[in-house]
Amino acid sequence: MPADHLNGRREVTVSDVAAAAKVSKATAARVLGGYGAASEAVRDRVQAAAEELGYRPNALAKTMTTGRSNSIGIIVGDIENPFFAQATRGAADVAKAAGYDLILLNSDEHADAEENAVSVLLAKRVDGILVAPASTTDPSTLRAAVERGRPLVLFDRIADGLDVDAVVADNRAGARRLTDLLLEAGHRRVAFVSTIVHEGDYRVGDRLGSSSVGDRVTGFVEALEVAGIPDPARFVRLNARRDGVDAIVRGLVDEGITAIVASDSLIAQAAFRTLRELGIPIPTAVSLVAFDDADWTSLSAPAITVMAQPIHEIGAEAARLLIRRIAGDGSPHENVVLPQRLIERESIAPPPD
Amino acid sequence: MPADHLNGRREVTVSDVAAAAKVSKATAARVLGGYGAASEAVRDRVQAAAEELGYRPNALAKTMTTGRSNSIGIIVGDIENPFFAQATRGAADVAKAAGYDLILLNSDEHADAEENAVSVLLAKRVDGILVAPASTTDPSTLRAAVERGRPLVLFDRIADGLDVDAVVADNRAGARRLTDLLLEAGHRRVAFVSTIVHEGDYRVGDRLGSSSVGDRVTGFVEALEVAGIPDPARFVRLNARRDGVDAIVRGLVDEGITAIVASDSLIAQAAFRTLRELGIPIPTAVSLVAFDDADWTSLSAPAITVMAQPIHEIGAEAARLLIRRIAGDGSPHENVVLPQRLIERESIAPPPD
DNA sequence: AAACGCGCTGAGACCGGTCTCAATCTACGC
DNA sequence: GCGTAGATTGAGACCGGTCTCAGCGCGTTT
Structure with missing residues (x-):
């Protein structure tokens, strides 16, 4: 018994409607499907029958023949x-x-x-x-x-x-701009944090698993390079899912980093929490910027400077x-x-x- | 030309596989669909042919006959x-x-x-x-x-x-508890704010468009009643989408309300913003609680007391x-x-x- | 040796639509 | 009054699966 969930009520089909309206299946299908031509009288009769029987088209059957x-x-x-x-x-x-x-x-x-x-x-x-x-x-x-x-x-x-x-x-431009902001404020030791999985330490030119993160890293590195900061790659911290944002942020703080670029708002959130737990004030001790204008970023104290995406x-x-x-x-x-x-x-x- | 997006490549079907494996369509369908019985030899031949041709089942056709x-x-x-x-x-x-x-x-x-x-x-x-x-x-x-x-x-x-x-x-119990918390802190003038559409002022017993909001209102009103606060219905403010959470919160402040129960985290967010703009400190001047443990509620200053839902x-x-x-x-x-x-x-x- | 059971296989109907093609009907032009 | 274009309708194939049922080959039972 196909297509009759519970109660034996089978779905009503074009044929049923056709029979009720005393026209052929083809004709009923034409008016119901709204494609061929049909006389006013037939159209009305078919529509009335469809209404009466509670006809509902079967989109799957349609797909079968049309391919759409x-x-x-x-x-x-x-x-x-x-x-x-x-x-x-x-x-x-x-x-x-x-x-x-x-x-x-x-x-x-x-x-x-x-x-x-x-x-x-x-x-x-x-x-x-x-x-x-x-x-x-x-x-x-x-x-x-x-x-x-x-x-x-x-x-x-x-x-x-x-x-x-x-x-x-345009993640590369966005990262560049965000990083520049930090650089302009005087930071020289700024880190980029992402959860993306990556084998070993990041090295300039490495291809990352996500092009959006890759582009952000590229923009970040470029900004540091232009600012004359040696070996920017060392400031890129990946695998934050595996290692934990918390642990990475703690490490960064120990290393004397003064600013963090979070690759997305989830990371920023975790970093924000960690810094707060550590009693490290934002932005006076550590500046924090991120991608995505998540709702919390405007509600937190301080509110977070972000690169919003459309x-x-x-x-x-x-x-x-x-x-x-x-x-x-x-x-x-x-x-x-x-x-x-x-x-x-x-x-x-x-x-x- | 049905089902061949672009390039004339038609999808390969059971019949195609059957022909390639030199068995009937029924037999091919049995091994491909994994339902009937088939000899080891035939099974292998069909599977090989399917692999070779790159057969992909058409779930819609299957649905047509099985009804699932x-x-x-x-x-x-x-x-x-x-x-x-x-x-x-x-x-x-x-x-x-x-x-x-x-x-x-x-x-x-x-x-x-x-x-x-x-x-x-x-x-x-x-x-x-x-x-x-x-x-x-x-x-x-x-x-x-x-x-x-x-x-x-x-x-x-x-x-x-x-x-x-x-x-x-359990919205009713949740609202009751949340409101009790406010009452226990000494509040007597606490308002409930929701965006739900409602004709005219709320009156006890009114059936609301959403049972979850309705239950929250009921729990809220009960709590006030038990606390002996007269005419609790007057503290229920609906239609916040139409009237604007901002305007409602300002009105509430003018009326001397000292605590707000926000029906969801979006309302709480708007209320939080408005109070901040107004320079009204939370919680010293106005207390604020809400439903849903949205991420911002733990990040804001102050963090918001909430009734989390599973x-x-x-x-x-x-x-x-x-x-x-x-x-x-x-x-x-x-x-x-x-x-x-x-x-x-x-x-x-x-x-x- | 005939009857039977069982595993395997194929033929063909079916699901509910669409679509092609031919048949019929109508009306219009000359 | 007749030919024909155009509108309307019906018959039946088709989409790609599933499923029923019958047929066949062969080992086993009696």
């Missing part, structure tokens, strides 16, 4: 992360306006979960996929989609060697691009780079003497 | 709202473990968007629906799903007259319940009520003399 599912898949690291939640909302709004729905999958930034997500989406015949790739350097997990010709648009980070569209923020727009633009591709736009793949915006608050001060 | 889509719909107010993001994650994890995916829809707490969302989900033949109903008092938008016998589980709020399962937090668990439990229903559990509908947890911080002080 009107749904797009979105793979995020973690929907609980405000960044992804906002980007998802941006994408959802654009998608909805164009008649698409979203199938949401969390990858937890894990390659196998991502690969599995792609499989699922391909099986469900989504019209296209939006994904914040777990790995910039090894996007093999996404290859299945590309090979099958399914439109794919990346957001937040790019993927090496994958010829697809991407929408990212998160909503990143998701929206990625969706727009994807929908264009689904519609058949065959122009060369684009790499959309959106500007970030500095919000200066109270977390920067000159370094203590 | 392995996807469940989730309708939230706004995925950008941390509450919904967390609940969604909780649901997603449980769903994934059971082999289901999530189709996400935002209702913006709007009846017509919600109705539309239900339509879409029904059309896509989801196996069940999770929804935070936009309206507790008029859940007619959800009736379509219930009538069709699609399993439906509500979360965060219940719906009047709808015989379905629901998972909510948000993740609300989503997870709702998903568990839904999956049980999908599996055919026909036991009476449940109303799961999860306890809230008080987190005392620094935003309560005795009222100023």
Whole structure:
């Protein structure tokens, strides 16, 4: 007994409506589907029958023949992360306006979960996929989609060697600017902290797992280089998830660092907490800046100077691009780079003497 | 040309694999679908052919015959709202473990968007629906799903007259406790602020659009009544979205209110900002408490005393319940009520003399 | 040796739509 | 009055799976 959840009530189909309206299945399908032509009288009769029987179209059957599912898949690291939640909302709004729905999958930034997500989406015949790739350097997990010709648009980070569209923020410029602010305030010992996984100490030129973090590191290093600070790479601290932001911040303080650039607001939050626990005042003892205008950054004391990203727009633009591709736009793949915006608050001060 | 996005490459089907393996379509389907029996030799040949051709099952076709889509719909107010993001994650994890995916829809707490969302989900033949109903008092938008016998589980709020399962937090007890805390500190003039839409001034017994807010108001009023404060209803301020939290808070301050219970963390945030702008110190001049342990509440100065909800668990439990229903559990509908947890911080002080 | 059971396989219907194509009907032009 | 374009309708194939049922080969039972 297929398709009848509980009570034996089978879903009413076009055939049922057709029978009730005394027309052929084809005709009923035409008026119900709104595609062919039908006389006024027949149209009314069919519509009345449909109403009467409580007809609801089966979108899956439609997809079977048309090949279009009107749904797009979105793979995020973690929907609980405000960044992804906002980007998802941006994408959802654009998608909805164009008649698409979203199938949401969390990858937890894990390659196998991502690969599995792609499989699922391909099986469900989504019209296209939006994904914040777990790995910039090894996007093999996404290859299945590309090979099958399914439109794919990346957001937040790019993927090496994958010829697809991407929408990212200008992280390099943002990091540069944020770091410059610290430098201008007189800091010479400023650290960059990220949770990204990386083998061994960071060295200039190393390719990181996420292009957005990679670009931030690059911007950070550039700023230090321009300021004439020797060996900037030593100030880059990765693997904060493994080692703990808390431990890293404590280490940094011991080393006499006077300012910290947090790679995202979650790290900034942890750093803020640690500094407070340590009784180290921000910004008088240590300055702190971060990416993303998370709500707490304007509520904390002191409020945090941040580089805001157009998160909503990143998701929206990625969706727009994807929908264009689904519609058949065959122009060369684009790499959309959106500007970030500095919000200066109270977390920067000159370094203590 | 159905189902061939771009390049003429058609998807490979069971028939293709069958032909390549020189067996019938039925046999190929059996080994690929893993249901019937097949000899060792045939199994290997089919699998090899599938591998060779790059066969990917079409989940939709499967759904057509089995009637099971392995996807469940989730309708939230706004995925950008941390509450919904967390609940969604909780649901997603449980769903994934059971082999289901999530189709996400935002209702913006709007009846017509919600109705539309239900339509879409029904059309896509989801196996069940999770929804935070936009309206507790008029859940007619959800009736379509219930009538069709699609399993439906509500979360965060219940719906009047709808015989379905629901998972909510114990808002009444939570509000009671939060208010008692204020009362115990000596407050007599404490207000409750919510964004919920309500016609005219609140009067005891009024049924609100959201049962969770309704329960909070009830708990709040009870606490005041027990404390012997006359006409508690006058301290309930609704419609904060329309009127602006800012304006309401200013009005409250003018009226000499000494403590505020914010119905959610977004309201608390706005109230916090307004009080700060007004130069009114928390908690010495006005005490402030709220629902939800949003990240900023522990980072702000002062940190906010909150009633935390098991948000993740609300989503997870709702998903568990839904999956049980999908599996055919026909036991009476449940109303799961999860306890809230008080987190005392620094935003309560005795009222100023 | 006939009957039976069982494992394996294939033919073909079915799910609920869309779509092509042919048949029929109508109305218009000359 | 007749030919024909155009509108309307119906029959049936098709999408890609699942599933029922019958047929076949072969070892076992009696």
